Amino acid sequence: MGPGPSGAHPRVLQAMTRPLLGHLDPDFLRAMDGCRRMLREVMLTENEVTLATPGTGTSGMEAAVMNLVEPGDRVVVGICGYFGERIAQMAERAGGEVTRVQSPWGEPADAAVVEATVRAAGNVKLLAIVHAETSTGAETPVEPFARIARESGALLLADCVTSLGGVPVRVDAWGADAVYSGTQKCLSAPPGVAPITLSPRAWDAVKRREVPCNTWYLDLQLLEAYWDERRVYHHTAPISMVYALHEALALVLEEGLEARWARHERNGRALQAGLEAMGLELHAKAGYRLPVLTTVRIPEGVDDTWVRGALLRRFGIEIGGGLGELKGRVWRIGLMGESSTAGNVLLLLNALGRLLREQGFRADLGAAVDAATRRLGEG
Ligand SMILES: *Cc1c(COP(=O)(O)O)cnc(C)c1O
Numbered sequence: 490m491g492p493g494p495s496g497a498h499p500r501v502l503q504a505m506t507r508p509l510l511g512h513l514d515p516d517f518l519r520a521m522d523g524c525r526r527m528l529r530e531v532m533l534t535e536n537e538v539t540l541a542t543p544g545t546g547t548s549g550m551e552a553a554v555m556n557l558v559e560p561g562d563r564v565v566v567g568i569c570g571y572f573g574e575r576i577a578q579m580a581e582r583a584g585g586e587v588t589r590v591q592s593p594w595g596e597p598a599d600a601a602v603v604e605a606t607v608r609a610a611g612n613v614k615l616l617a618i619v620h621a622e623t624s625t626g627a628e629t630p631v632e633p634f635a636r637i638a639r640e641s642g643a644l645l646l647a648d649c650v651t652s653l654g655g656v657p658v659r660v661d662a663w664g665a666d667a668v669y670s671g672t673q674k675c676l677s678a679p680p681g682v683a684p685i686t687l688s689p690r691a692w693d694a695v696k697r698r699e700v701p702c703n704t705w706y707l708d709l710q711l712l713e714a715y716w717d718e719r720r721v722y723h724h725t726a727p728i729s730m731v732y733a734l735h736e737a738l739a740l741v742l743e744e745g746l747e748a749r750w751a752r753h754e755r756n757g758r759a760l761q762a763g764l765e766a767m768g769l770e771l772h773a774k775a776g777y778r779l780p781v782l783t784t785v786r787i788p789e790g791v792d793d794t795w796v797r798g799a800l801l802r803r804f805g806i807e808i809g810g811g812l813g814e815l816k817g818r819v820w821r822i823g824l825m826g827e828s829s830t831a832g833n834v835l836l837l838l839n840a841l842g843r844l845l846r847e848q849g850f851r852a853d854l855g856a857a858v859d860a861a862t863r864r865l866g867e868g
Contacts, residue, residue, distance in 0.1 A: 490833060491809040492623045492782055493651070494673035494680055495825035497733075501678045504736035505729040512726040520735050521716060521726070527738035528684050531653065531746065532668060534660035538692050540716040541682040541734055542707055543727050546650040546671025549683030551579055552707040553646055553667045554617075556695045559702075560584030562614040565607050565643075567598030567634065571624035571813045572648055576617045583703060585615070594622075594814055595784070596774045597629035604637045613643040614694075621652035623674075624812040626773040626784035626821065628656065635664040644691050650674055653684065654741050655753045655781040655825055666691035672730070675753070675781055677826025678737040681730035685709075754780045755865060756829045760822065763838040763861030767845075767852045772819045781829065784811075784819040791848045793817050796841070804840040831865050 510517040528539050542548045554576060558564055564585040566577040569592040580587045590606050592599045598618045607613050616638045618629050631647050638645035644666040649658045655675030660668050666688040673680035687695065687709065695702075695709055702708055706724065714721040741749060757780020761771055764785050772784035787793050793810060797820070800806045809821035822837065824830075838861055842854040 490823050490828055490837060491807045492821045492823050493671070493825065495675070495677050495823060496827040497677050497679060498737070498740055498827050500740060501733050501736045504732040505679070507729075507732055509728050512728065513720060513722070517726070517728060517731070518720065520731055524731060524735050524738065525716065527735070527742060528686065531738055531741050532658060532660045532684065532686050533662065534668075534686050536660065536686045536688055538709070538713055539684075539686040540712060541684050541731070542669075542712060543724060544683060544707075545673065545680040546669070546683050547575075548707060549650070549669030549671065549685045550576060550648060551704065552683070552685055552709055552712070553669050554579040555583050555702045555704045555707060556709045557615050557644060557646065557667060557691060558583035558585040559614075559698055559700060561586065563610050563612055564588070564615045564617065565590060565603060565610060565613050567600075567603045567616070567618040567629065568592065569596055569598045569625065569627060569629065570594050570619065570622035572619045572622060572650070573598070573617075576619070576646070576648065580615070580617070594625045595627055595772050597627055597777045598634070600633040600637065603634065607637055607641050607643060613641055615646055616643045617646040617648075619648040620658070621649065621656065621779050621782065623651045623782050623821070624815065626779050626782045627777045628652070628779045629777075631663045631665055638666070639664060644694060651779070651782060651825070654749065655829070656779065657750055660686055672734055672737060675825045676734070676737045676741065677828070678733040679730070681727055682734055684734070753824065753829050755868060756824050756831060756834050757781060757783065759831070759861040759864035760824060760834045760837065762864045763834065763857040766860035767838065767842055767854065767857035768850075772815070781823065781825050783822045783824070784815070785822065786819055787817070788845070788850045791845060791850055793820075796844050796848065799844050800840055804836070806837060806840055808837075834861055834865070
């Protein structure tokens with residue numbers, strides 16, 4: 490129940506034990522095609538260029554940024570947590586002229602300030618945001634940023650590593666140009682490949698580059714030439730991870746996107762209701778709280794490391810500590826993919842409440858379980 494990796498479905502792990510095939514074996518190519526087709530369904534896009542980069546979610550981020558940013562390009566990043574800053578650093582390494590628009594950690598990126606910044610800068614090539622900030626538990630609504638990008642002729646990049654498969658990601662309806670994710674968060678597969686999709690507009694920008702991008706391994710033109718019918722050798726595909734992604738996507742579609750979003754919503758809100766009823770404070774701004782990743786403030790006088798260690802040792806539950814400026818100030822509790830269950834919500838509340846009492850914090854366990862159970866029953 491940390492910020493990833495989440496638990497994997499047994500069928501996903503089983504898929505990884507299939508015999509290895511060559512990276513150009515017809516059966517393996519069929520699995521790649523299946524991934525492409527199902528990724529479009531899960532990302533709600535008709536983008537032709539939709540594939541999975543080799544590497545964890547960060548490889549998707551690096552592929553998107555390195556392929557879209559050329560030396561001298563103006564880039565604006567709406568930052569409200571750790572991962573937005575990572576995008577900005579990558580854009581700088583790509584040679585971009587980067588402007589950071591900072592918001593407090595726990596709030597969404599600020600569309601009004603971003604809009605003013607994009608206008609003032611003029612000729613912005615790329616506007617980037619993180620849809621679901623895993624460091625803070627806050628969701629940034631994507632549509633306002635897509636509109637700003639469209640009106641200013643910029644491309645919109647959205648990091649959906651923690652949202653895909655847990656909260657609605659609607660690439661085409663949003664009008665987002667570059668969206669990537671990872672396998673180890675709400676898709677509930679091991680870390681290893683990163684889904685990515687590019688709009689026709691973004692793909693044009695990639696193809697019109699004056700200088701080749703600064704990465705060979707994650708060059709999307711080379712990757713696409715392997716993923717599409719050309720099948721040009723580029724790297725030896727991570728065969729077992731492609732099987733895993735294939736099975737994970739099939740599971741998402743079997744459950745149904747709407748049902749899966751509703752499950753994450755119900756369990757996440759139940760956990761949050763329970764934590765508040767226990768007497769704790771949630772960190773992310775109300776109205777922008779992600780159901781898949783909850784940040785809760787560590788009460789005064791409670792030992793962060795002791796509580797997380799005892800949760801793991803005595804209850805077998807892993808949660809995350811704070812990242813960056815929230816280190817030592819919050820816990821991060823994930824309810825992603827297979828880990829998002831009513832049982833996990835109730836077990837975590839009971840275990841955490843008990844440990845907090847041992848630390849001298851008067852956790853109201855009865856109220857917590859009551860509030861969470863009530864919310865779970867509301868469907
Ligand atoms: C986890 C995460 C990443 C990085 O993914 P890795 O699989 O750890 O490489 C990037 N962005 C966000 C928002 C994330 O939550």
